[in-house]
Amino acid sequence: MNLLFKKARVVDPASGTDDLMDLLVEEGKIAAMGRGIPESRIRSALPQNEPSPPFLPGEGVIDCTGKVLVPGCIDMHCHLREPGFEYKETIESGSRAGAAGGYTSLACMANTHPVNDSRAVTEYILQKAREKACTRVFPIGAVTKELKGESLADIGELKDAGVVALSDDGKPMMNASLLRRAREYARSFGLTIISHCEDLQLTNQGVMNEGFMSTLLGLRGIPNAAEEVMVLRDIALAELTGASLHVAHISTAGSVRAIREAKSRGVKVTAETAPHYFSLTDEAVEGYDANTKMNPPLRTAKDVTAVIAGLKDGTLDAIATDHAPQTAIEKDVEFDQAAFGIIGLETALPLTLKLVNEGHLTLMEVVEKLTLQPARILGLDLGRFKVGMDADLTLIDLERPKTIEVSQFKSKSRNSPFQGWKVKGVAVLTVVAGRVVFHDPSVS
């Protein structure tokens, strides 16, 4: 299983590398990095007088001229729907979608059926991942039993079984006292709690952002404050407990401001946003397409600007997809009755690269938010290049134009608001532990 990446622009935020070089993968590990690694190092293993071999998945020389090689992308927040909702997505299909989007690791949320609140479910997910997934899969365990927010899940047992973090994502923990205890308890296991910040009373059955668009469309609004009061509450709890806090899917200017302020005071808080929160506004809801319905909702241009600024100054550490597969059964209904959520694994990278193309962030900055930062927050030794480490990597063609076409997705679901979008910059090769799990036909 040997690969030689020639003349790649290697971007590795951990070491600050942004340089043209070669990278050799042997036996699934990074064996060498540097200029002028001779092709003989892998060709010697091939029969002598055969013509130069075409691209062989798993063994070959890959000319990376004009392409960028980065540590494999890590999605710290997705929903793989298995067990329980296999008609929407499975660990297998979700990982194939991830690989096609340039992801080598996926951290999947606990809102499966049954909920991942016990060793049995965690082990089931890991077992399925070993058998079926082409990427790494890291389960996130529930904070409370059945995500009900009433009593703690067996957190020690979950840790033992292999969860990398805890979250009741999809449902906010309205009971602040229980959340405080959960933080304190989880801290002793080194597990970060990922908060879905939403005050349900303020949401009050809202289905889109509260603002001019909800007024025009006559849809119930979710005010920015529904997110912000909980972000502020959770920051206060982080200070109280000393436990680190990670806030999921930040969507509002006020949340960015609150986290920036907390970080400046040294509070142990990290945060992520998702590509749709810097790519779309609530104006996309006009027309009542349920593929523009997610939670938190698409906000206004002012919020988009603040989210991008938060990414730029490091307030927002990571970009996650919040990949939430839903089928036509959930989506082809009245807007207010449609399920929340959109898929993102196969669109996140190009949408994020748009930030680079438009001059908001540097390539180094976005790569860090897709690789090193999620690894750091989840405590995974991934997301960087180092000789001897497992070879997880993503080859990106920054110049490749692409029209997003949901019918081509590897995901089982099609619920994307980005159908037909013209983007530039896509993953063309994805390698997990030295194994090619996705490659574009153009790569040879």
Add this chain to the structure above:
Amino acid sequence: MGNDLDRAASRPISDKPSLRLAGKDLLGIQKMDVSEIELILDTAESFKEVSTREIKKVPTLRGKTVINLFFEPSTRTRTSFEIAAKRLSADTINISTSSSSVTKGETLIDTAKNLEAMNPDCIVIRHSSSGAPHLLARLMHVPIINAGDGAHEHPTQALLDIFTVREKKGKLAGLKLAIVGDILHSRVARSNIHGFIKMGAEVHLAGPRTMMPAEVERMGIHWHTSLAEVIPESDVIMMLRIQLERQGGGFFPTLREYSRLFGLNLEVLKAAKPDVLIMHPGPMNRGVEISPEVADGPYSVILDQVTNGVAVRMALLYLLVGGEREADRSSL
């Protein structure tokens, strides 16, 4: 008989041959042009006379089928559409279901597609979900008329309101309209705001701040938190029904207080212009948002609104389903 009546009905079209409705559906006022609104109003004028005849029927839509698909209770609007269709000689089917399609186990799309498979010529839909008519319009070939969707729009109500004001005042431009009450939950308010502003009127809203939707001023209106503020200047005062169940939602303390602050009675009305028009889309809560003396008083055009509703809906059905559009559709 038929020829004569057909000619009457088609007069506005032949007068202005370039004018017709832009889309196959009527989903809301927001996207309509002034010329489209005027076309409907002018057409309605010629149809209004039909309802005063001894034999209140023209053969315009003979052989056409109009389905009234109502997912919310309605007396006035459903009856008005049914009468409008029947006076045009269309066959009408009424489907009323109080439960949403989801709880019934069949999706809205399936319900509508099953109906479409029986080849109706128009589906009139009322639904508690904003955007439900848009969902159908996107997927179906048959013209869809929005008879009220959630808190979004109620375009035919706005058209009949505009028609009534134009009829009584002889103009729309420059008039001041006040809409009073629960704007937040009102599709009637939204459609009328769009419509009256398009026609050149000035729109003022009055109601508790809790019932003003977010950033409503961006719709081009002026809003007030006191009824007294809007009374003296208004040419038209439109009272909205206050839904009794809102009392528990924290929007206002009690119906008693609401009525005291935003109820229209003779005392409050003393400050109004002598030729003010009082409107209400119905159904009224007498004694809450409007006193019986005002509702039945000389300024009230509430029943004229209902009468005009039939003419406006006849015009709309004619324009969307009638012969002129048939040729357009078959060429698609």
